[in-house]
Amino acid sequence: MNVLNTIVTRNGQSIPVLAAEGVARSEVEASNSAANRQLYKSRVPIYPKEVDGRYRRLKWAMMAITLSIYYLVPWIRWDRGPLAPHQAVLVDMAHERLYFFFIEIWPQEVYYITGLLILAAVSLFLINALFGRLWCGYSCPQTVWTDLFIWVETRIEGDRNARSRLAAAPWTPSKIAKRAAKHAIWLMFAVATGGAWVFYFADAPSLLHLFFTGSASVGTYATAAGLTFTTYWLGGLMREQVCTYMCPWPRIQAAMTDLDALSVTYRRDRGEPRGSHKKGESWDGRGDCIDCKQCVAVCPMGIDIRDGAQLECINCGLCIDACDDVMHRVGRPKGLIAYDTEANVLRRLKGEKSRFRFLRPRTALYAVVILVVGGVMLTSLATRHTLDLGVMRDRNPDYVTLADGAVRNGYTVSVMNRTDTARDLYLDISGVAARSVKIIGLGAVTLPAKVSVKADKVRSLRVLVTVAKSELKSTSQSLTFSVSDADKREIHATHAVFISGGQP
Amino acid sequence: MHKKDIDQISGTETTGHEWDGIKELDTPMPRWWLGTFFACIAWAIGYWVVMPAWPLLNGYTHGLLNHSQRDDVTANLVALRAARAAKEHALTTATLPQIQANPDLLQFALAEGKATFGDNCAACHGAGAQGARGYPNLNDDVWLWGGTLVDIQHTITVGVRSTSPDTRQSQMPSFGRDAILKPEQVDDLTEYVVHLSGRPADATAVKRATPLFAQNCAACHGPAGKGNRQMGAPNLTDNEWLYGPKREDIHDQIWNGHGGVMPTWGGRLSPETIKALAIYVHSLGGGE
Numbered sequence: 105m106n107v108l109n110t111i112v113t114r115n116g117q118s119i120p121v122l123a124a125e126g127v128a129r130s131e132v133e134a135s136n137s138a139a140n141r142q143l144y145k146s147r148v149p150i151y152p153k154e155v156d157g158r159y160r161r162l163k164w165a166m167m168a169i170t171l172s173i174y175y176l177v178p179w180i181r182w183d184r185g186p187l188a189p190h191q192a193v194l195v196d197m198a199h200e201r202l203y204f205f206f207i208e209i210w211p212q213e214v215y216y217i218t219g220l221l222i223l224a225a226v227s228l229f230l231i232n233a234l235f236g237r238l239w240c241g242y243s244c245p246q247t248v249w250t251d252l253f254i255w256v257e258t259r260i261e262g263d264r265n266a267r268s269r270l271a272a273a274p275w276t277p278s279k280i281a282k283r284a285a286k287h288a289i290w291l292m293f294a295v296a297t298g299g300a301w302v303f304y305f306a307d308a309p310s311l312l313h314l315f316f317t318g319s320a321s322v323g324t325y326a327t328a329a330g331l332t333f334t335t336y337w338l339g340g341l342m343r344e345q346v347c348t349y350m351c352p353w354p355r356i357q358a359a360m361t362d363l364d365a366l367s368v369t370y371r372r373d374r375g376e377p378r379g380s381h382k383k384g385e386s387w388d389g390r391g392d393c394i395d396c397k398q399c400v401a402v403c404p405m406g407i408d409i410r411d412g413a414q415l416e417c418i419n420c421g422l423c424i425d426a427c428d429d430v431m432h433r434v435g436r437p438k439g440l441i442a443y444d445t446e447a448n449v450l451r452r453l454k455g456e457k458s459r460f461r462f463l464r465p466r467t468a469l470y471a472v473v474i475l476v477v478g479g480v481m482l483t484s485l486a487t488r489h490t491l492d493l494g495v496m497r498d499r500n501p502d503y504v505t506l507a508d509g510a511v512r513n514g515y516t517v518s519v520m521n522r523t524d525t526a527r528d529l530y531l532d533i534s535g536v537a538a539r540s541v542k543i544i545g546l547g548a549v550t551l552p553a554k555v556s557v558k559a560d561k562v563r564s565l566r567v568l569v570t571v572a573k574s575e576l577k578s579t580s581q582s583l584t585f586s587v588s589d590a591d592k593r594e595i596h597a598t599h600a601v602f603i604s605g606g607q608p
Numbered sequence: 609m610h611k612k613d614i615d616q617i618s619g620t621e622t623t624g625h626e627w628d629g630i631k632e633l634d635t636p637m638p639r640w641w642l643g644t645f646f647a648c649i650a651w652a653i654g655y656w657v658v659m660p661a662w663p664l665l666n667g668y669t670h671g672l673l674n675h676s677q678r679d680d681v682t683a684n685l686v687a688l689r690a691a692r693a694a695k696e697h698a699l700t701t702a703t704l705p706q707i708q709a710n711p712d713l714l715q716f717a718l719a720e721g722k723a724t725f726g727d728n729c730a731a732c733h734g735a736g737a738q739g740a741r742g743y744p745n746l747n748d749d750v751w752l753w754g755g756t757l758v759d760i761q762h763t764i765t766v767g768v769r770s771t772s773p774d775t776r777q778s779q780m781p782s783f784g785r786d787a788i789l790k791p792e793q794v795d796d797l798t799e800y801v802v803h804l805s806g807r808p809a810d811a812t813a814v815k816r817a818t819p820l821f822a823q824n825c826a827a828c829h830g831p832a833g834k835g836n837r838q839m840g841a842p843n844l845t846d847n848e849w850l851y852g853p854k855r856e857d858i859h860d861q862i863w864n865g866h867g868g869v870m871p872t873w874g875g876r877l878s879p880e881t882i883k884a885l886a887i888y889v890h891s892l893g894g895g896e
Contacts, residue, residue, distance in 0.1 A: 501737075509847055
């Protein structure tokens with residue numbers, strides 16, 4: 105039997121120990137271990153070991169779901185009549201529209217996007233306060249693509265030890281072939297990723313044809329190329345460094361987490377004192393951790409979870425899978441590493457029972473914010489007008505005095521028709537005794553004036569309102585513009601001012 | 609031959625300089641960094657060859673690509689004119705009612721007219737065409753030479769008292785300066801014009817001036833002072849005054865007979881542009 109490790113006991117005595125049967129043992133050190141930390145350092149290469157288990161399978165499922173959403177959503181069709189695009193999700197820059205299934209957003213309604221961003225941020229906070237960094241571990245694009253790229257690497261170069269050996273090996277034809285194959289497949293995924301993005305901005309089937317016949321726009325190719333590069337570079341080459349050095353979220357998260365938030369936790373109350381364990385040896389007086397370092401070997405961030413909560417940990421749970429497997433082999437209960445809270449570790453150290461507190465002031469606050477913002481957005485979406493108007497008064501000149509002393513004001517009125525059919529809308533003005541109302545292009549009109557607006561368009565009108573000298577009540581009068589549909593079911597009004605300068 | 613001085617501790621070559629026993633190491637640059645320098649040099653040489661680079665005594669090296677931003681601008685303008693050609697053509701042939709019945713064409717004309725106005729007309733008439741003393745306000749319903757689209761188009765084309773042979777021409781005499789009338793007669797006429805616009809005036813002066821107005825002014829301004837657009841003579845009975853409403857303004861105008869100049873745009877702007885400009889001015893509110 106080989107002596108694989110020594111442990112140092114509390115009185116300084118070194119004891120050679122043997123590994124338990126069936127347990128792999130790795131000589132590996134945490135990439136961010138406090139002892140080796142330097143201000144400037146080169147990257148410590150990480151070769152995560154493959155692992156199987158509950159969380160690994162969850163990650164595969166999440167990868168399948170998120171990648172499917174990303175690749176397939178642009179291809180979902182949605183019938184919007186003959187005039188609008190038939191793509192369910194489309195950012196139509198050229199026509200200034202954003203389509204999301206039954207919702208169509210105009211540029212002036214960009215506050216819906218603000219609302220979505222607020223919801224996304226607060227949801228992230230809430231999930232983080234309840235279950236820790238689930239986003240980082242399972243659904244962040246950086247995690248998903250890095251995972252995919254590591255999977256490709258493992259299929260071609262082999263598992264941890266093989267990859268590590270290959271990296272140190274001289275450049276033989278076999279190594280060159282493996283590396284070339286790996287980078288080629290990475291690039292294929294990267295091209296597919298960059299290529300899929302552009303389909304969100306144009307009709308996907310026609311763009312696909314244009315794309316491969318070389319007749320898409322330069323912007324399309326540049327976007328695809330840019331995202332190809334970032335996918336290949338960030339997913340293949342940068343990997344965990346993106347989380348550690350580039351992403352702001354780990355820093356924010358460090359400020360926002362608390363003792364009651366679930367996170368991947370090494371239960372040091374149970375694991376310590378750690379040390380190698382020989383089969384048949386007593387577990388009395390020692391912890392369950394046999395220091396096999398499988399948790400470090402499988403970690404895609406290359407860290408040691410036993411050092412406690414740390415910035416680099418993305419909470420993916422792969423170390424849980426690795427440790428559970430080891431615990432099973434050595435005949436100890438699973439869950440030495442588990443989703444747990446720091447508060448529970450402290451409670452158990454004091455001999456108390458574990459307790460989860462999901463309802464806390466911060467989780468309640470986040471939930472309320474989500475409900476309020478979501479409610480406001482839903483209400484506003486549900487009560488949205490299918491017509492609208494904007495009024496801008498001429499500022500130069502402010503007003504025009506006519507030969508007989510009457511005063512005229514000019515307004516630019518935008519009448520919006522949000523339906524998918526052309527409509528006759530009715531423009532009305534109240535609040536001033538207008539002698540005449542003239543619309544450039546339509547001539548003198550009687551109120552309410554019929555204005556036909558094309559489907560899903562804004563019609564800009566120049567409206568001239570003249571008030572006779574005898575009707576000028578004050579230097580500034582308020583008036584109301586309104587627009588309604590034929591049967592007056594929908595009316596939208598906005599206030600404006602009529603100015604007559606020095607003469608009341 | 610320079611002898612290499614190797615620092616004993618670091619094993620790196622030194623520059624040979626020494627201060628108080630401290631030697632400066634000559635650490636070589638990383639290979640990739642050096643590489644970027646050579647790449648930049650290669651890029652610069654390539655750039656000289658293909659792009660315009662070196663000034664010469666009378667000109668410059670054009671480079672293999674013969675690139676010129678001035679040519680780009682010219683080409684862009686040609687492309688722009690080509691893109692607009694169909695609508696410009698429609699604009700030239702359409703009548704005002706036709707243009708007004710076609711929202712797209714009207715919008716095109718207004719956009720082009722507004723830009724042209726800003727470039728060429730705003731200096732005198734103001735950015736909002738609100739005018740100034742001596743420069744007519746184009747927003748109101750008072751027109752010296754007529755406010756129909758055709759009138760406006762013609763005025764823009766030939767100008768007023770301009771160098772064009774077809775220019776709109778009128779001349780208000782300098783009754784006082786040229787001693788056509790005596791100073792007291794000019795004073796009386798001033799009262800008469802104030803009276804015409806419906807404001808209180810010296811009745812005896814108005815009475816004295818009545819034959820004077822008939823003899824000297826009515827030929828152009830009309831017997832009732834209502835003006836005459838054929839001659840560009842303003843209406844004296846309304847509240848709009850090109851050179852000011854006050855008594856001294858009116859006196860000054862009768863004495864000196866100011867007449868502004870509007871240039872002819874016929875040779876400078878294309879007929880389509882002038883049409884668009886006329887539609888824009890017409891749309892400001894006063895169009896007839």
